[in-house]
Each structure stands twice: as structure tokens, then as C-alpha cells.
Amino acid sequence: MSDLFARRLLVVTGKGGVGKSTVAAALATVAGSRGRRVLICELSARERMPALFGTRPSGAEVGLITPRISSVHVRPNEAMREYALMVLKFRAIYSAVFENRMVRYFLRAVPSLSEIVMLGKVCWHALQDDRFDLVVLDAPATGHALSLLSTPSTILELVNEGPLARDMRAMQALLEDARRSAVSLVALPEEMPVNEAVDLAAQLRKVVRMARGPDFLNAFFPSRFSEAAISSLKKDQDPNLEIAARAARAYEDRAALSAFYLEKMRTELGRPPICVPHLFSESFGALQVAQLAEVLDREIPA
Amino acid sequence: MSQLGKLLGERRVLVCVGPGGVGKTTCSAAMGLRAAMDGKKVLVLTIDPARRLANSLGISAIGNTETRITDASFRSARLSPKGQLWAMTLDMKLVWDDLVRRHAPSEKRRDQILGNRLYRQLSTKLAGSLEYMAMEKLFELAQSRDYDLLVLDTPPTVHALDFLEAPNRLLDVLDNDAARWLLTPALAAGEIGLKFGSLGASYVARTLAKFTGAQLLQELAQFLVAFRGMYEGFKERATLVKALLESEQTGFVLVTSPQTLAVDEAIFFARALREEQIPMQAAIMNRVYPQQTGAPSVATLRAAGVEETLAQTLAQTAQDYALLARADHAAQLRLASVLGPEIPLHSIPRFVRDVHDLRGLWEVNEHLFGDSA
Numbered sequence A: 001m002s003d004l005f006a007r008r009l010l011v012v013t014g015k016g017g018v019g020k021s022t023v024a025a026a027l028a029t030v031a032g033s034r035g036r037r038v039l040i041c042e043l044s045a046r047e048r049m050p051a052l053f054g055t056r057p058s059g060a061e062v063g064l065i066t067p068r069i070s071s072v073h074v075r076p077n078e079a080m081r082e083y084a085l086m087v088l089k090f091r092a093i094y095s096a097v098f099e100n101r102m103v104r105y106f107l108r109a110v111p112s113l114s115e116i117v118m119l120g121k122v123c124w125h126a127l128q129d130d131r132f133d134l135v136v137l138d139a140p141a142t143g144h145a146l147s148l149l150s151t152p153s154t155i156l157e158l159v160n161e162g163p164l165a166r167d168m169r170a171m172q173a174l175l176e177d178a179r180r181s182a183v184s185l186v187a188l189p190e191e192m193p194v195n196e197a198v199d200l201a202a203q204l205r206k207v208v209r210m211a212r213g214p215d216f217l218n219a220f221f222p223s224r225f226s227e228a229a230i231s232s233l234k235k236d237q238d239p240n241l242e243i244a245a246r247a248a249r250a251y252e253d254r255a256a257l258s259a260f261y262l263e264k265m266r267t268e269l270g271r272p273p274i275c276v277p278h279l280f281s282e283s284f285g286a287l288q289v290a291q292l293a294e295v296l297d298r299e300i301p302a
Numbered sequence B: 001m002s003q004l005g006k007l008l009g010e011r012r013v014l015v016c017v018g019p020g021g022v023g024k025t026t027c028s029a030a031m032g033l034r035a036a037m038d039g040k041k042v043l044v045l046t047i048d049p050a051r052r053l054a055n056s057l058g059i060s061a062i063g064n065t066e067t068r069i070t071d072a073s074f075r076s077a078r079l080s081p082k083g084q085l086w087a088m089t090l091d092m093k094l095v096w097d098d099l100v101r102r103h104a105p106s107e108k109r110r111d112q113i114l115g116n117r118l119y120r121q122l123s124t125k126l127a128g129s130l131e132y133m134a135m136e137k138l139f140e141l142a143q144s145r146d147y148d149l150l151v152l153d154t155p156p157t158v159h160a161l162d163f164l165e166a167p168n169r170l171l172d173v174l175d176n177d178a179a180r181w182l183l184t185p186a187l188a189a190g191e192i193g194l195k196f197g198s199l200g201a202s203y204v205a206r207t208l209a210k211f212t213g214a215q216l217l218q219e220l221a222q223f224l225v226a227f228r229g230m231y232e233g234f235k236e237r238a239t240l241v242k243a244l245l246e247s248e249q250t251g252f253v254l255v256t257s258p259q260t261l262a263v264d265e266a267i268f269f270a271r272a273l274r275e276e277q278i279p280m281q282a283a284i285m286n287r288v289y290p291q292q293t294g295a296p297s298v299a300t301l302r303a304a305g306v307e308e309t310l311a312q313t314l315a316q317t318a319q320d321y322a323l324l325a326r327a328d329h330a331a332q333l334r335l336a337s338v339l340g341p342e343i344p345l346h347s348i349p350r351f352v353r354d355v356h357d358l359r360g361l362w363e364v365n366e367h368l369f370g371d372s373a
Ligand SMILES: Nc1ncnc2c1ncn2[C@@H]1O[C@H](COP(=O)(O)OP(=O)(O)OP(=O)(O)O)[C@@H](O)[C@H]1O
Pocket: A015, A016, A017, A018, A019, A020, A021, A022, A023, A044, A141, A218, A219, A220, A276, A277, A278, A279, A280, A284, B259, B260, B261
């Protein structure tokens, strides 16, 4: 894989709750430490990125997280406004048309409209915003991400004239250019998340034709004990040894599952994912993101 | 008998709600299985079940067909139900098509809608569409009275409340004055020979067209024209569905996992249901790490004769596990304090493997009902 962070746009997706935001944050940290100026675009219902880094929420405006990393929470209404203003040029027209209550209502019926403007905003930052070298998109979960990324081609099926069509073509060109963008899949070492990642990889090949960045197997349990070590504890009846043996056994069960799904991802996706260790901690924040970034820094070639 | 057991006995409809990925489908299927074991004829209406579960139950992932779980499946799980267990996967596109067929005033109108290019997108992507269709199907099945119990598994929603608001939102979009106002010139041009020129009458429409392209707007106008006259039917249904959900026949079960964000959402959901005056009868916390009896220290393990490096790893691992269990316990307490004493909170431990067959579902039931196997 050629230099991942030399691209303009990295999309991170996977099943709900697998650690997309966490991996996106760690990736941004690594890119930042390698000198890139990074913008994380968050496309979820609730803004979480600043909290993950231990900074204040930045909302729909771009906010600085560290000197190298900024984030923005992409929201449909604000994105709509920005986009419309860009196309229409005049605020007066925008107000007359888009701030019309009836029109707002009506626009909800246009399929994919919010996706168009949100992806449009992300692509605008990736293509035209000189403040940043790289945009990391913390994308929605699988199905939704797929429809988001395929919006340009869906819209182009319906529309082939005017500013919308022109912008969709530019977005599609960015997404399909392997030198400028890539998509990474995140899974957990569990049945459904891995299946979804595998399905999504196939769908992406068919529908979106984006280049694939590294995949991530998150919350991985590396093996800690040999079988012999655990059974050596069983010989005598010391209750402390029993407790320890039970925990070790439970841990190794998880480790075995991790190994199983690592192998499954490797065979079904044709290459091994990067394993992101499960972190045991009461809370999850800046410290944990930094810890995971260290792991990724070792795994992702410069 | 546990409160859940009572619910299965008394209600005709059970709805499992909760955040994404926590085990709603698993719990729906498990409760359905339990009722079937007890002698009921049960249908579990699922959305997007895990492939392994669907495969092992023999229900196909597509097609809206009610499928009976075979005796052979039960035998291989060493179970002999007194009743029947049926399952069905909801295919949103097909439910939409059915609905259009049922409500379309004429064949011509029906074909116009089914053939509209926007329809395909609207029917699968419009916010609230899936939720509306789930309710629609539920209502249809409840009407037919073929089953003693219907268990409805719900789709994962971005906002927990979407599920309840979805039907109204969908109707809003389909039947909205704004669309009529905006497209009146276009609509007035009638169903045939709708020309974009007719949109040009309105300044607003023209400006919008600059933005979306004329084609898209035109197709949308055509789509809305075709839907005219069907709103009433839709609306009536939505009202009836709402009445069913609020009635005594229906029970709500909240499912969540101990993860902080999932619990936040579950709490939000519980409050929302309360505000909507929809009583929730039980809650389940799934995938919980059981409480540990304490973690031995390195010194203790060394004293018991364990070699240094192994003792260190063991102590660390026991500590790590205790931490997970502590966090899960705190999550249970947090949710329970919001639910109050009336709503029991059941918990299901985290199994090593996923739950993918009848036997696995039965094991889940042991934790829900205590007296299963
Ligand atoms: N490597 C890890 N070790 C331990 N916990 C983790 C790890 N990665 C993520 N988590 C925890 O898992 C939870 C989900 O992570 P995250 O929010 O990144 O997932 P997501 O895929 O972005 O979720 P969503 O689909 O809701 O956006 C968080 O509470 C996070 O703290």
C-alpha cells in the first residue's frame, strides 16, 4: 500500500459500535504525528470526536483539537445551507428559497438530499480546503455508509445536467481515484461485525469502486497463556488459583475467538487486517486514543 | 413466574426495542421460542437477522414469507415444543410494494408508482420507511389473528425515538402541503404530459431546480402526483397501528448492552416511552460480564507456588476481568435506577460464542426465565 496518509480522503466504516470513531481518531493522530494537517469529519447523530480527544465540542464549525488535528461535526441542515450558498452565490436567493418553511419541509422528500450535501461538504474539505492535507471521514455504519458513498452515482443516474451533476462527477472522481482516497473497514472479532465487513468489501467493489486502505480488527485479545500454563494451575485446589485459572480460561476463550476471526478476515478479505488491541480501562479518552495510535504507527508503513 | 413469563402469557404483541447491535433480534427469537415451547403459535417478525441465526432456523433472508421452524430443527436442539414457532424476515421493498398495490386507486396509478425511478429510492431510503413498514406488517398480522403471539424485532435506529415517530414522519413527507404548494403548477398539469415547463411557473421551484436539476424535481412531482389519493389510506392505517401499540394487548421490552453509549440510549428510550404514555414491561441487559469474586495478587499467586512471569500475567488478567465485570455491574445499577422498581431488569451473560441456533436461544432463555431447561 503506497503512503496511506499522502491521500486526501480516508473513509473509516464498519458495523455500528465496532470502533469506527476510535480508529478514525487514532489514524488522525498518526497522520498528524507524521506532519499532515488533518481534519476529521464526523457524520454521526451525536458529536463525539472532541470528547474522545478530551477537548470541547466544536459543533458544525471546524474546531482545533491539537495543533495538527481539527474536527467538524457534519450536520445535514448546516451542510445544506453551505452547499446551497455555494451554488446560488447570493444569500438573498438562499433565504428566499431555502429558508422558506414550505421548501424545507419539501426537501425532506428528496431522497439522499442530506447525504448529498454532507458528502459534498466532506469532499469540499478534501479537494479545496487548503487548511488541511488530509480528511479522515468517520463515516456512518455499513449500510448507511454504502448509500452515502454511492450517492454520486445514484444521483448521476437521475440527473445529468446542472451544478448538482457537475459536483457529483467531481465527488465521484475523487472517490474513485486510488491515489487520492481510500476506505478502511473496521470490525470486532465477532460473527456479525466480521460478516458485515466482508459483505461491505464486496459491495464496495461493485458499487463504489474505491481503493481499500488497511482494514482493522478492533478490541483484539492477543493470547496471553499457553494451554499448559493454564492446566498447570488446576493441580491443587487453592481457591486463589481457581479464580486466576477461571479468568485466564475466559481470557483465552476470547483470544481464541480473536484468532479465529483474524483468520476469517484474512482469508475472506484476501489480506490480514491490522489488529487493534482491546484496552482494559474504566474510561475511554485521549490517553487510550494515544495508546492505540502508537500501535497503528508501528503497523502502518510511512 | 418471572414478569417476562407473565408477559408472554398475557400479551398478543411484544415489541423489542433498543440501541443497535445489543441483541434485540436474539432476545426476540428467544422469547418467541419460549412461548412456542409453552404451547403458543408464535411468529417472530425480524429485521436483518444475523445470517447464522437465519440459516440455522431455516428462514431465508429475503421474501416476507412466514416460515415454520421445523420439527427436525427442534429435535436436533433436543427440544419438543408444545406450540409452533414461525419466523419471518421483513423485506422493506416488498412490504412497500404490497402497500402500494393495496392502496392504489387504479392499476394505472399502481404501475406509475412502481415504475417511478424515485420510488425505488424512496421506498428504501426515506427516513422512517423501514420502521413504518415494520409496523404496517405487524398490524396486518395482528388483524389476521393467525397467531397467539407476535414478537416484533425492531431495526437499529440512529435515534431511539425514530422508531415511534417514523410513521408520522413518513406520512408528513408523503402528504405534505409544502410539496403541493411548491409543485402546484406541475401537479395541475395532470398525470400525463407533465412537463418541466410547468414547474417554471414558480420562482421557488425554478431556483430549486437550479440546485437539484430539473429532472429530479420533475420526477418527484410525478411521484407525488401518483401518490395523490393514497394518503388517506396510509393515514388511517397509521392511526390504527398507533392504537394497537398503545393497547393492553401490546408489551414493550427494552434491550440493551452494558456499554456506556448503549445504556445512555436505553435510558433515553425509556424516558421517551414514558412520555409517549407507552408502558414498558421489562428490560434486558445483554452480554454482561458476571461479577468476579476478587482478583488474586501476584504475591498470593507466588505464595501458591506459581512462577513469577505467569503469576504476573495471571494477576493482570484477573484484574482486567474484574474491571469489565465492575463496569457492567455499574451499568446495571445505572439503568435500574432510571427504570424504577416496577420494571424488572433481567440480565444475560456474555457467552463465548455468538447465539446462532435454537439451543443457543434456549440457553438465553434460562437467564430470562430462570426455569427453562
Ligand atoms: N480497542 C478498544 N478497547 C476497548 N474499548 C474500545 C476499543 N475501541 C473502542 N472501544 C469502545 O467501544 C465503544 C464504541 O467505540 P466507537 O464509538 O469508536 O465505535 P463506533 O463504531 O464509532 O460506534 P458508532 O457506530 O456508534 O459510531 C466506545 O465506548 C469505545 O470506548
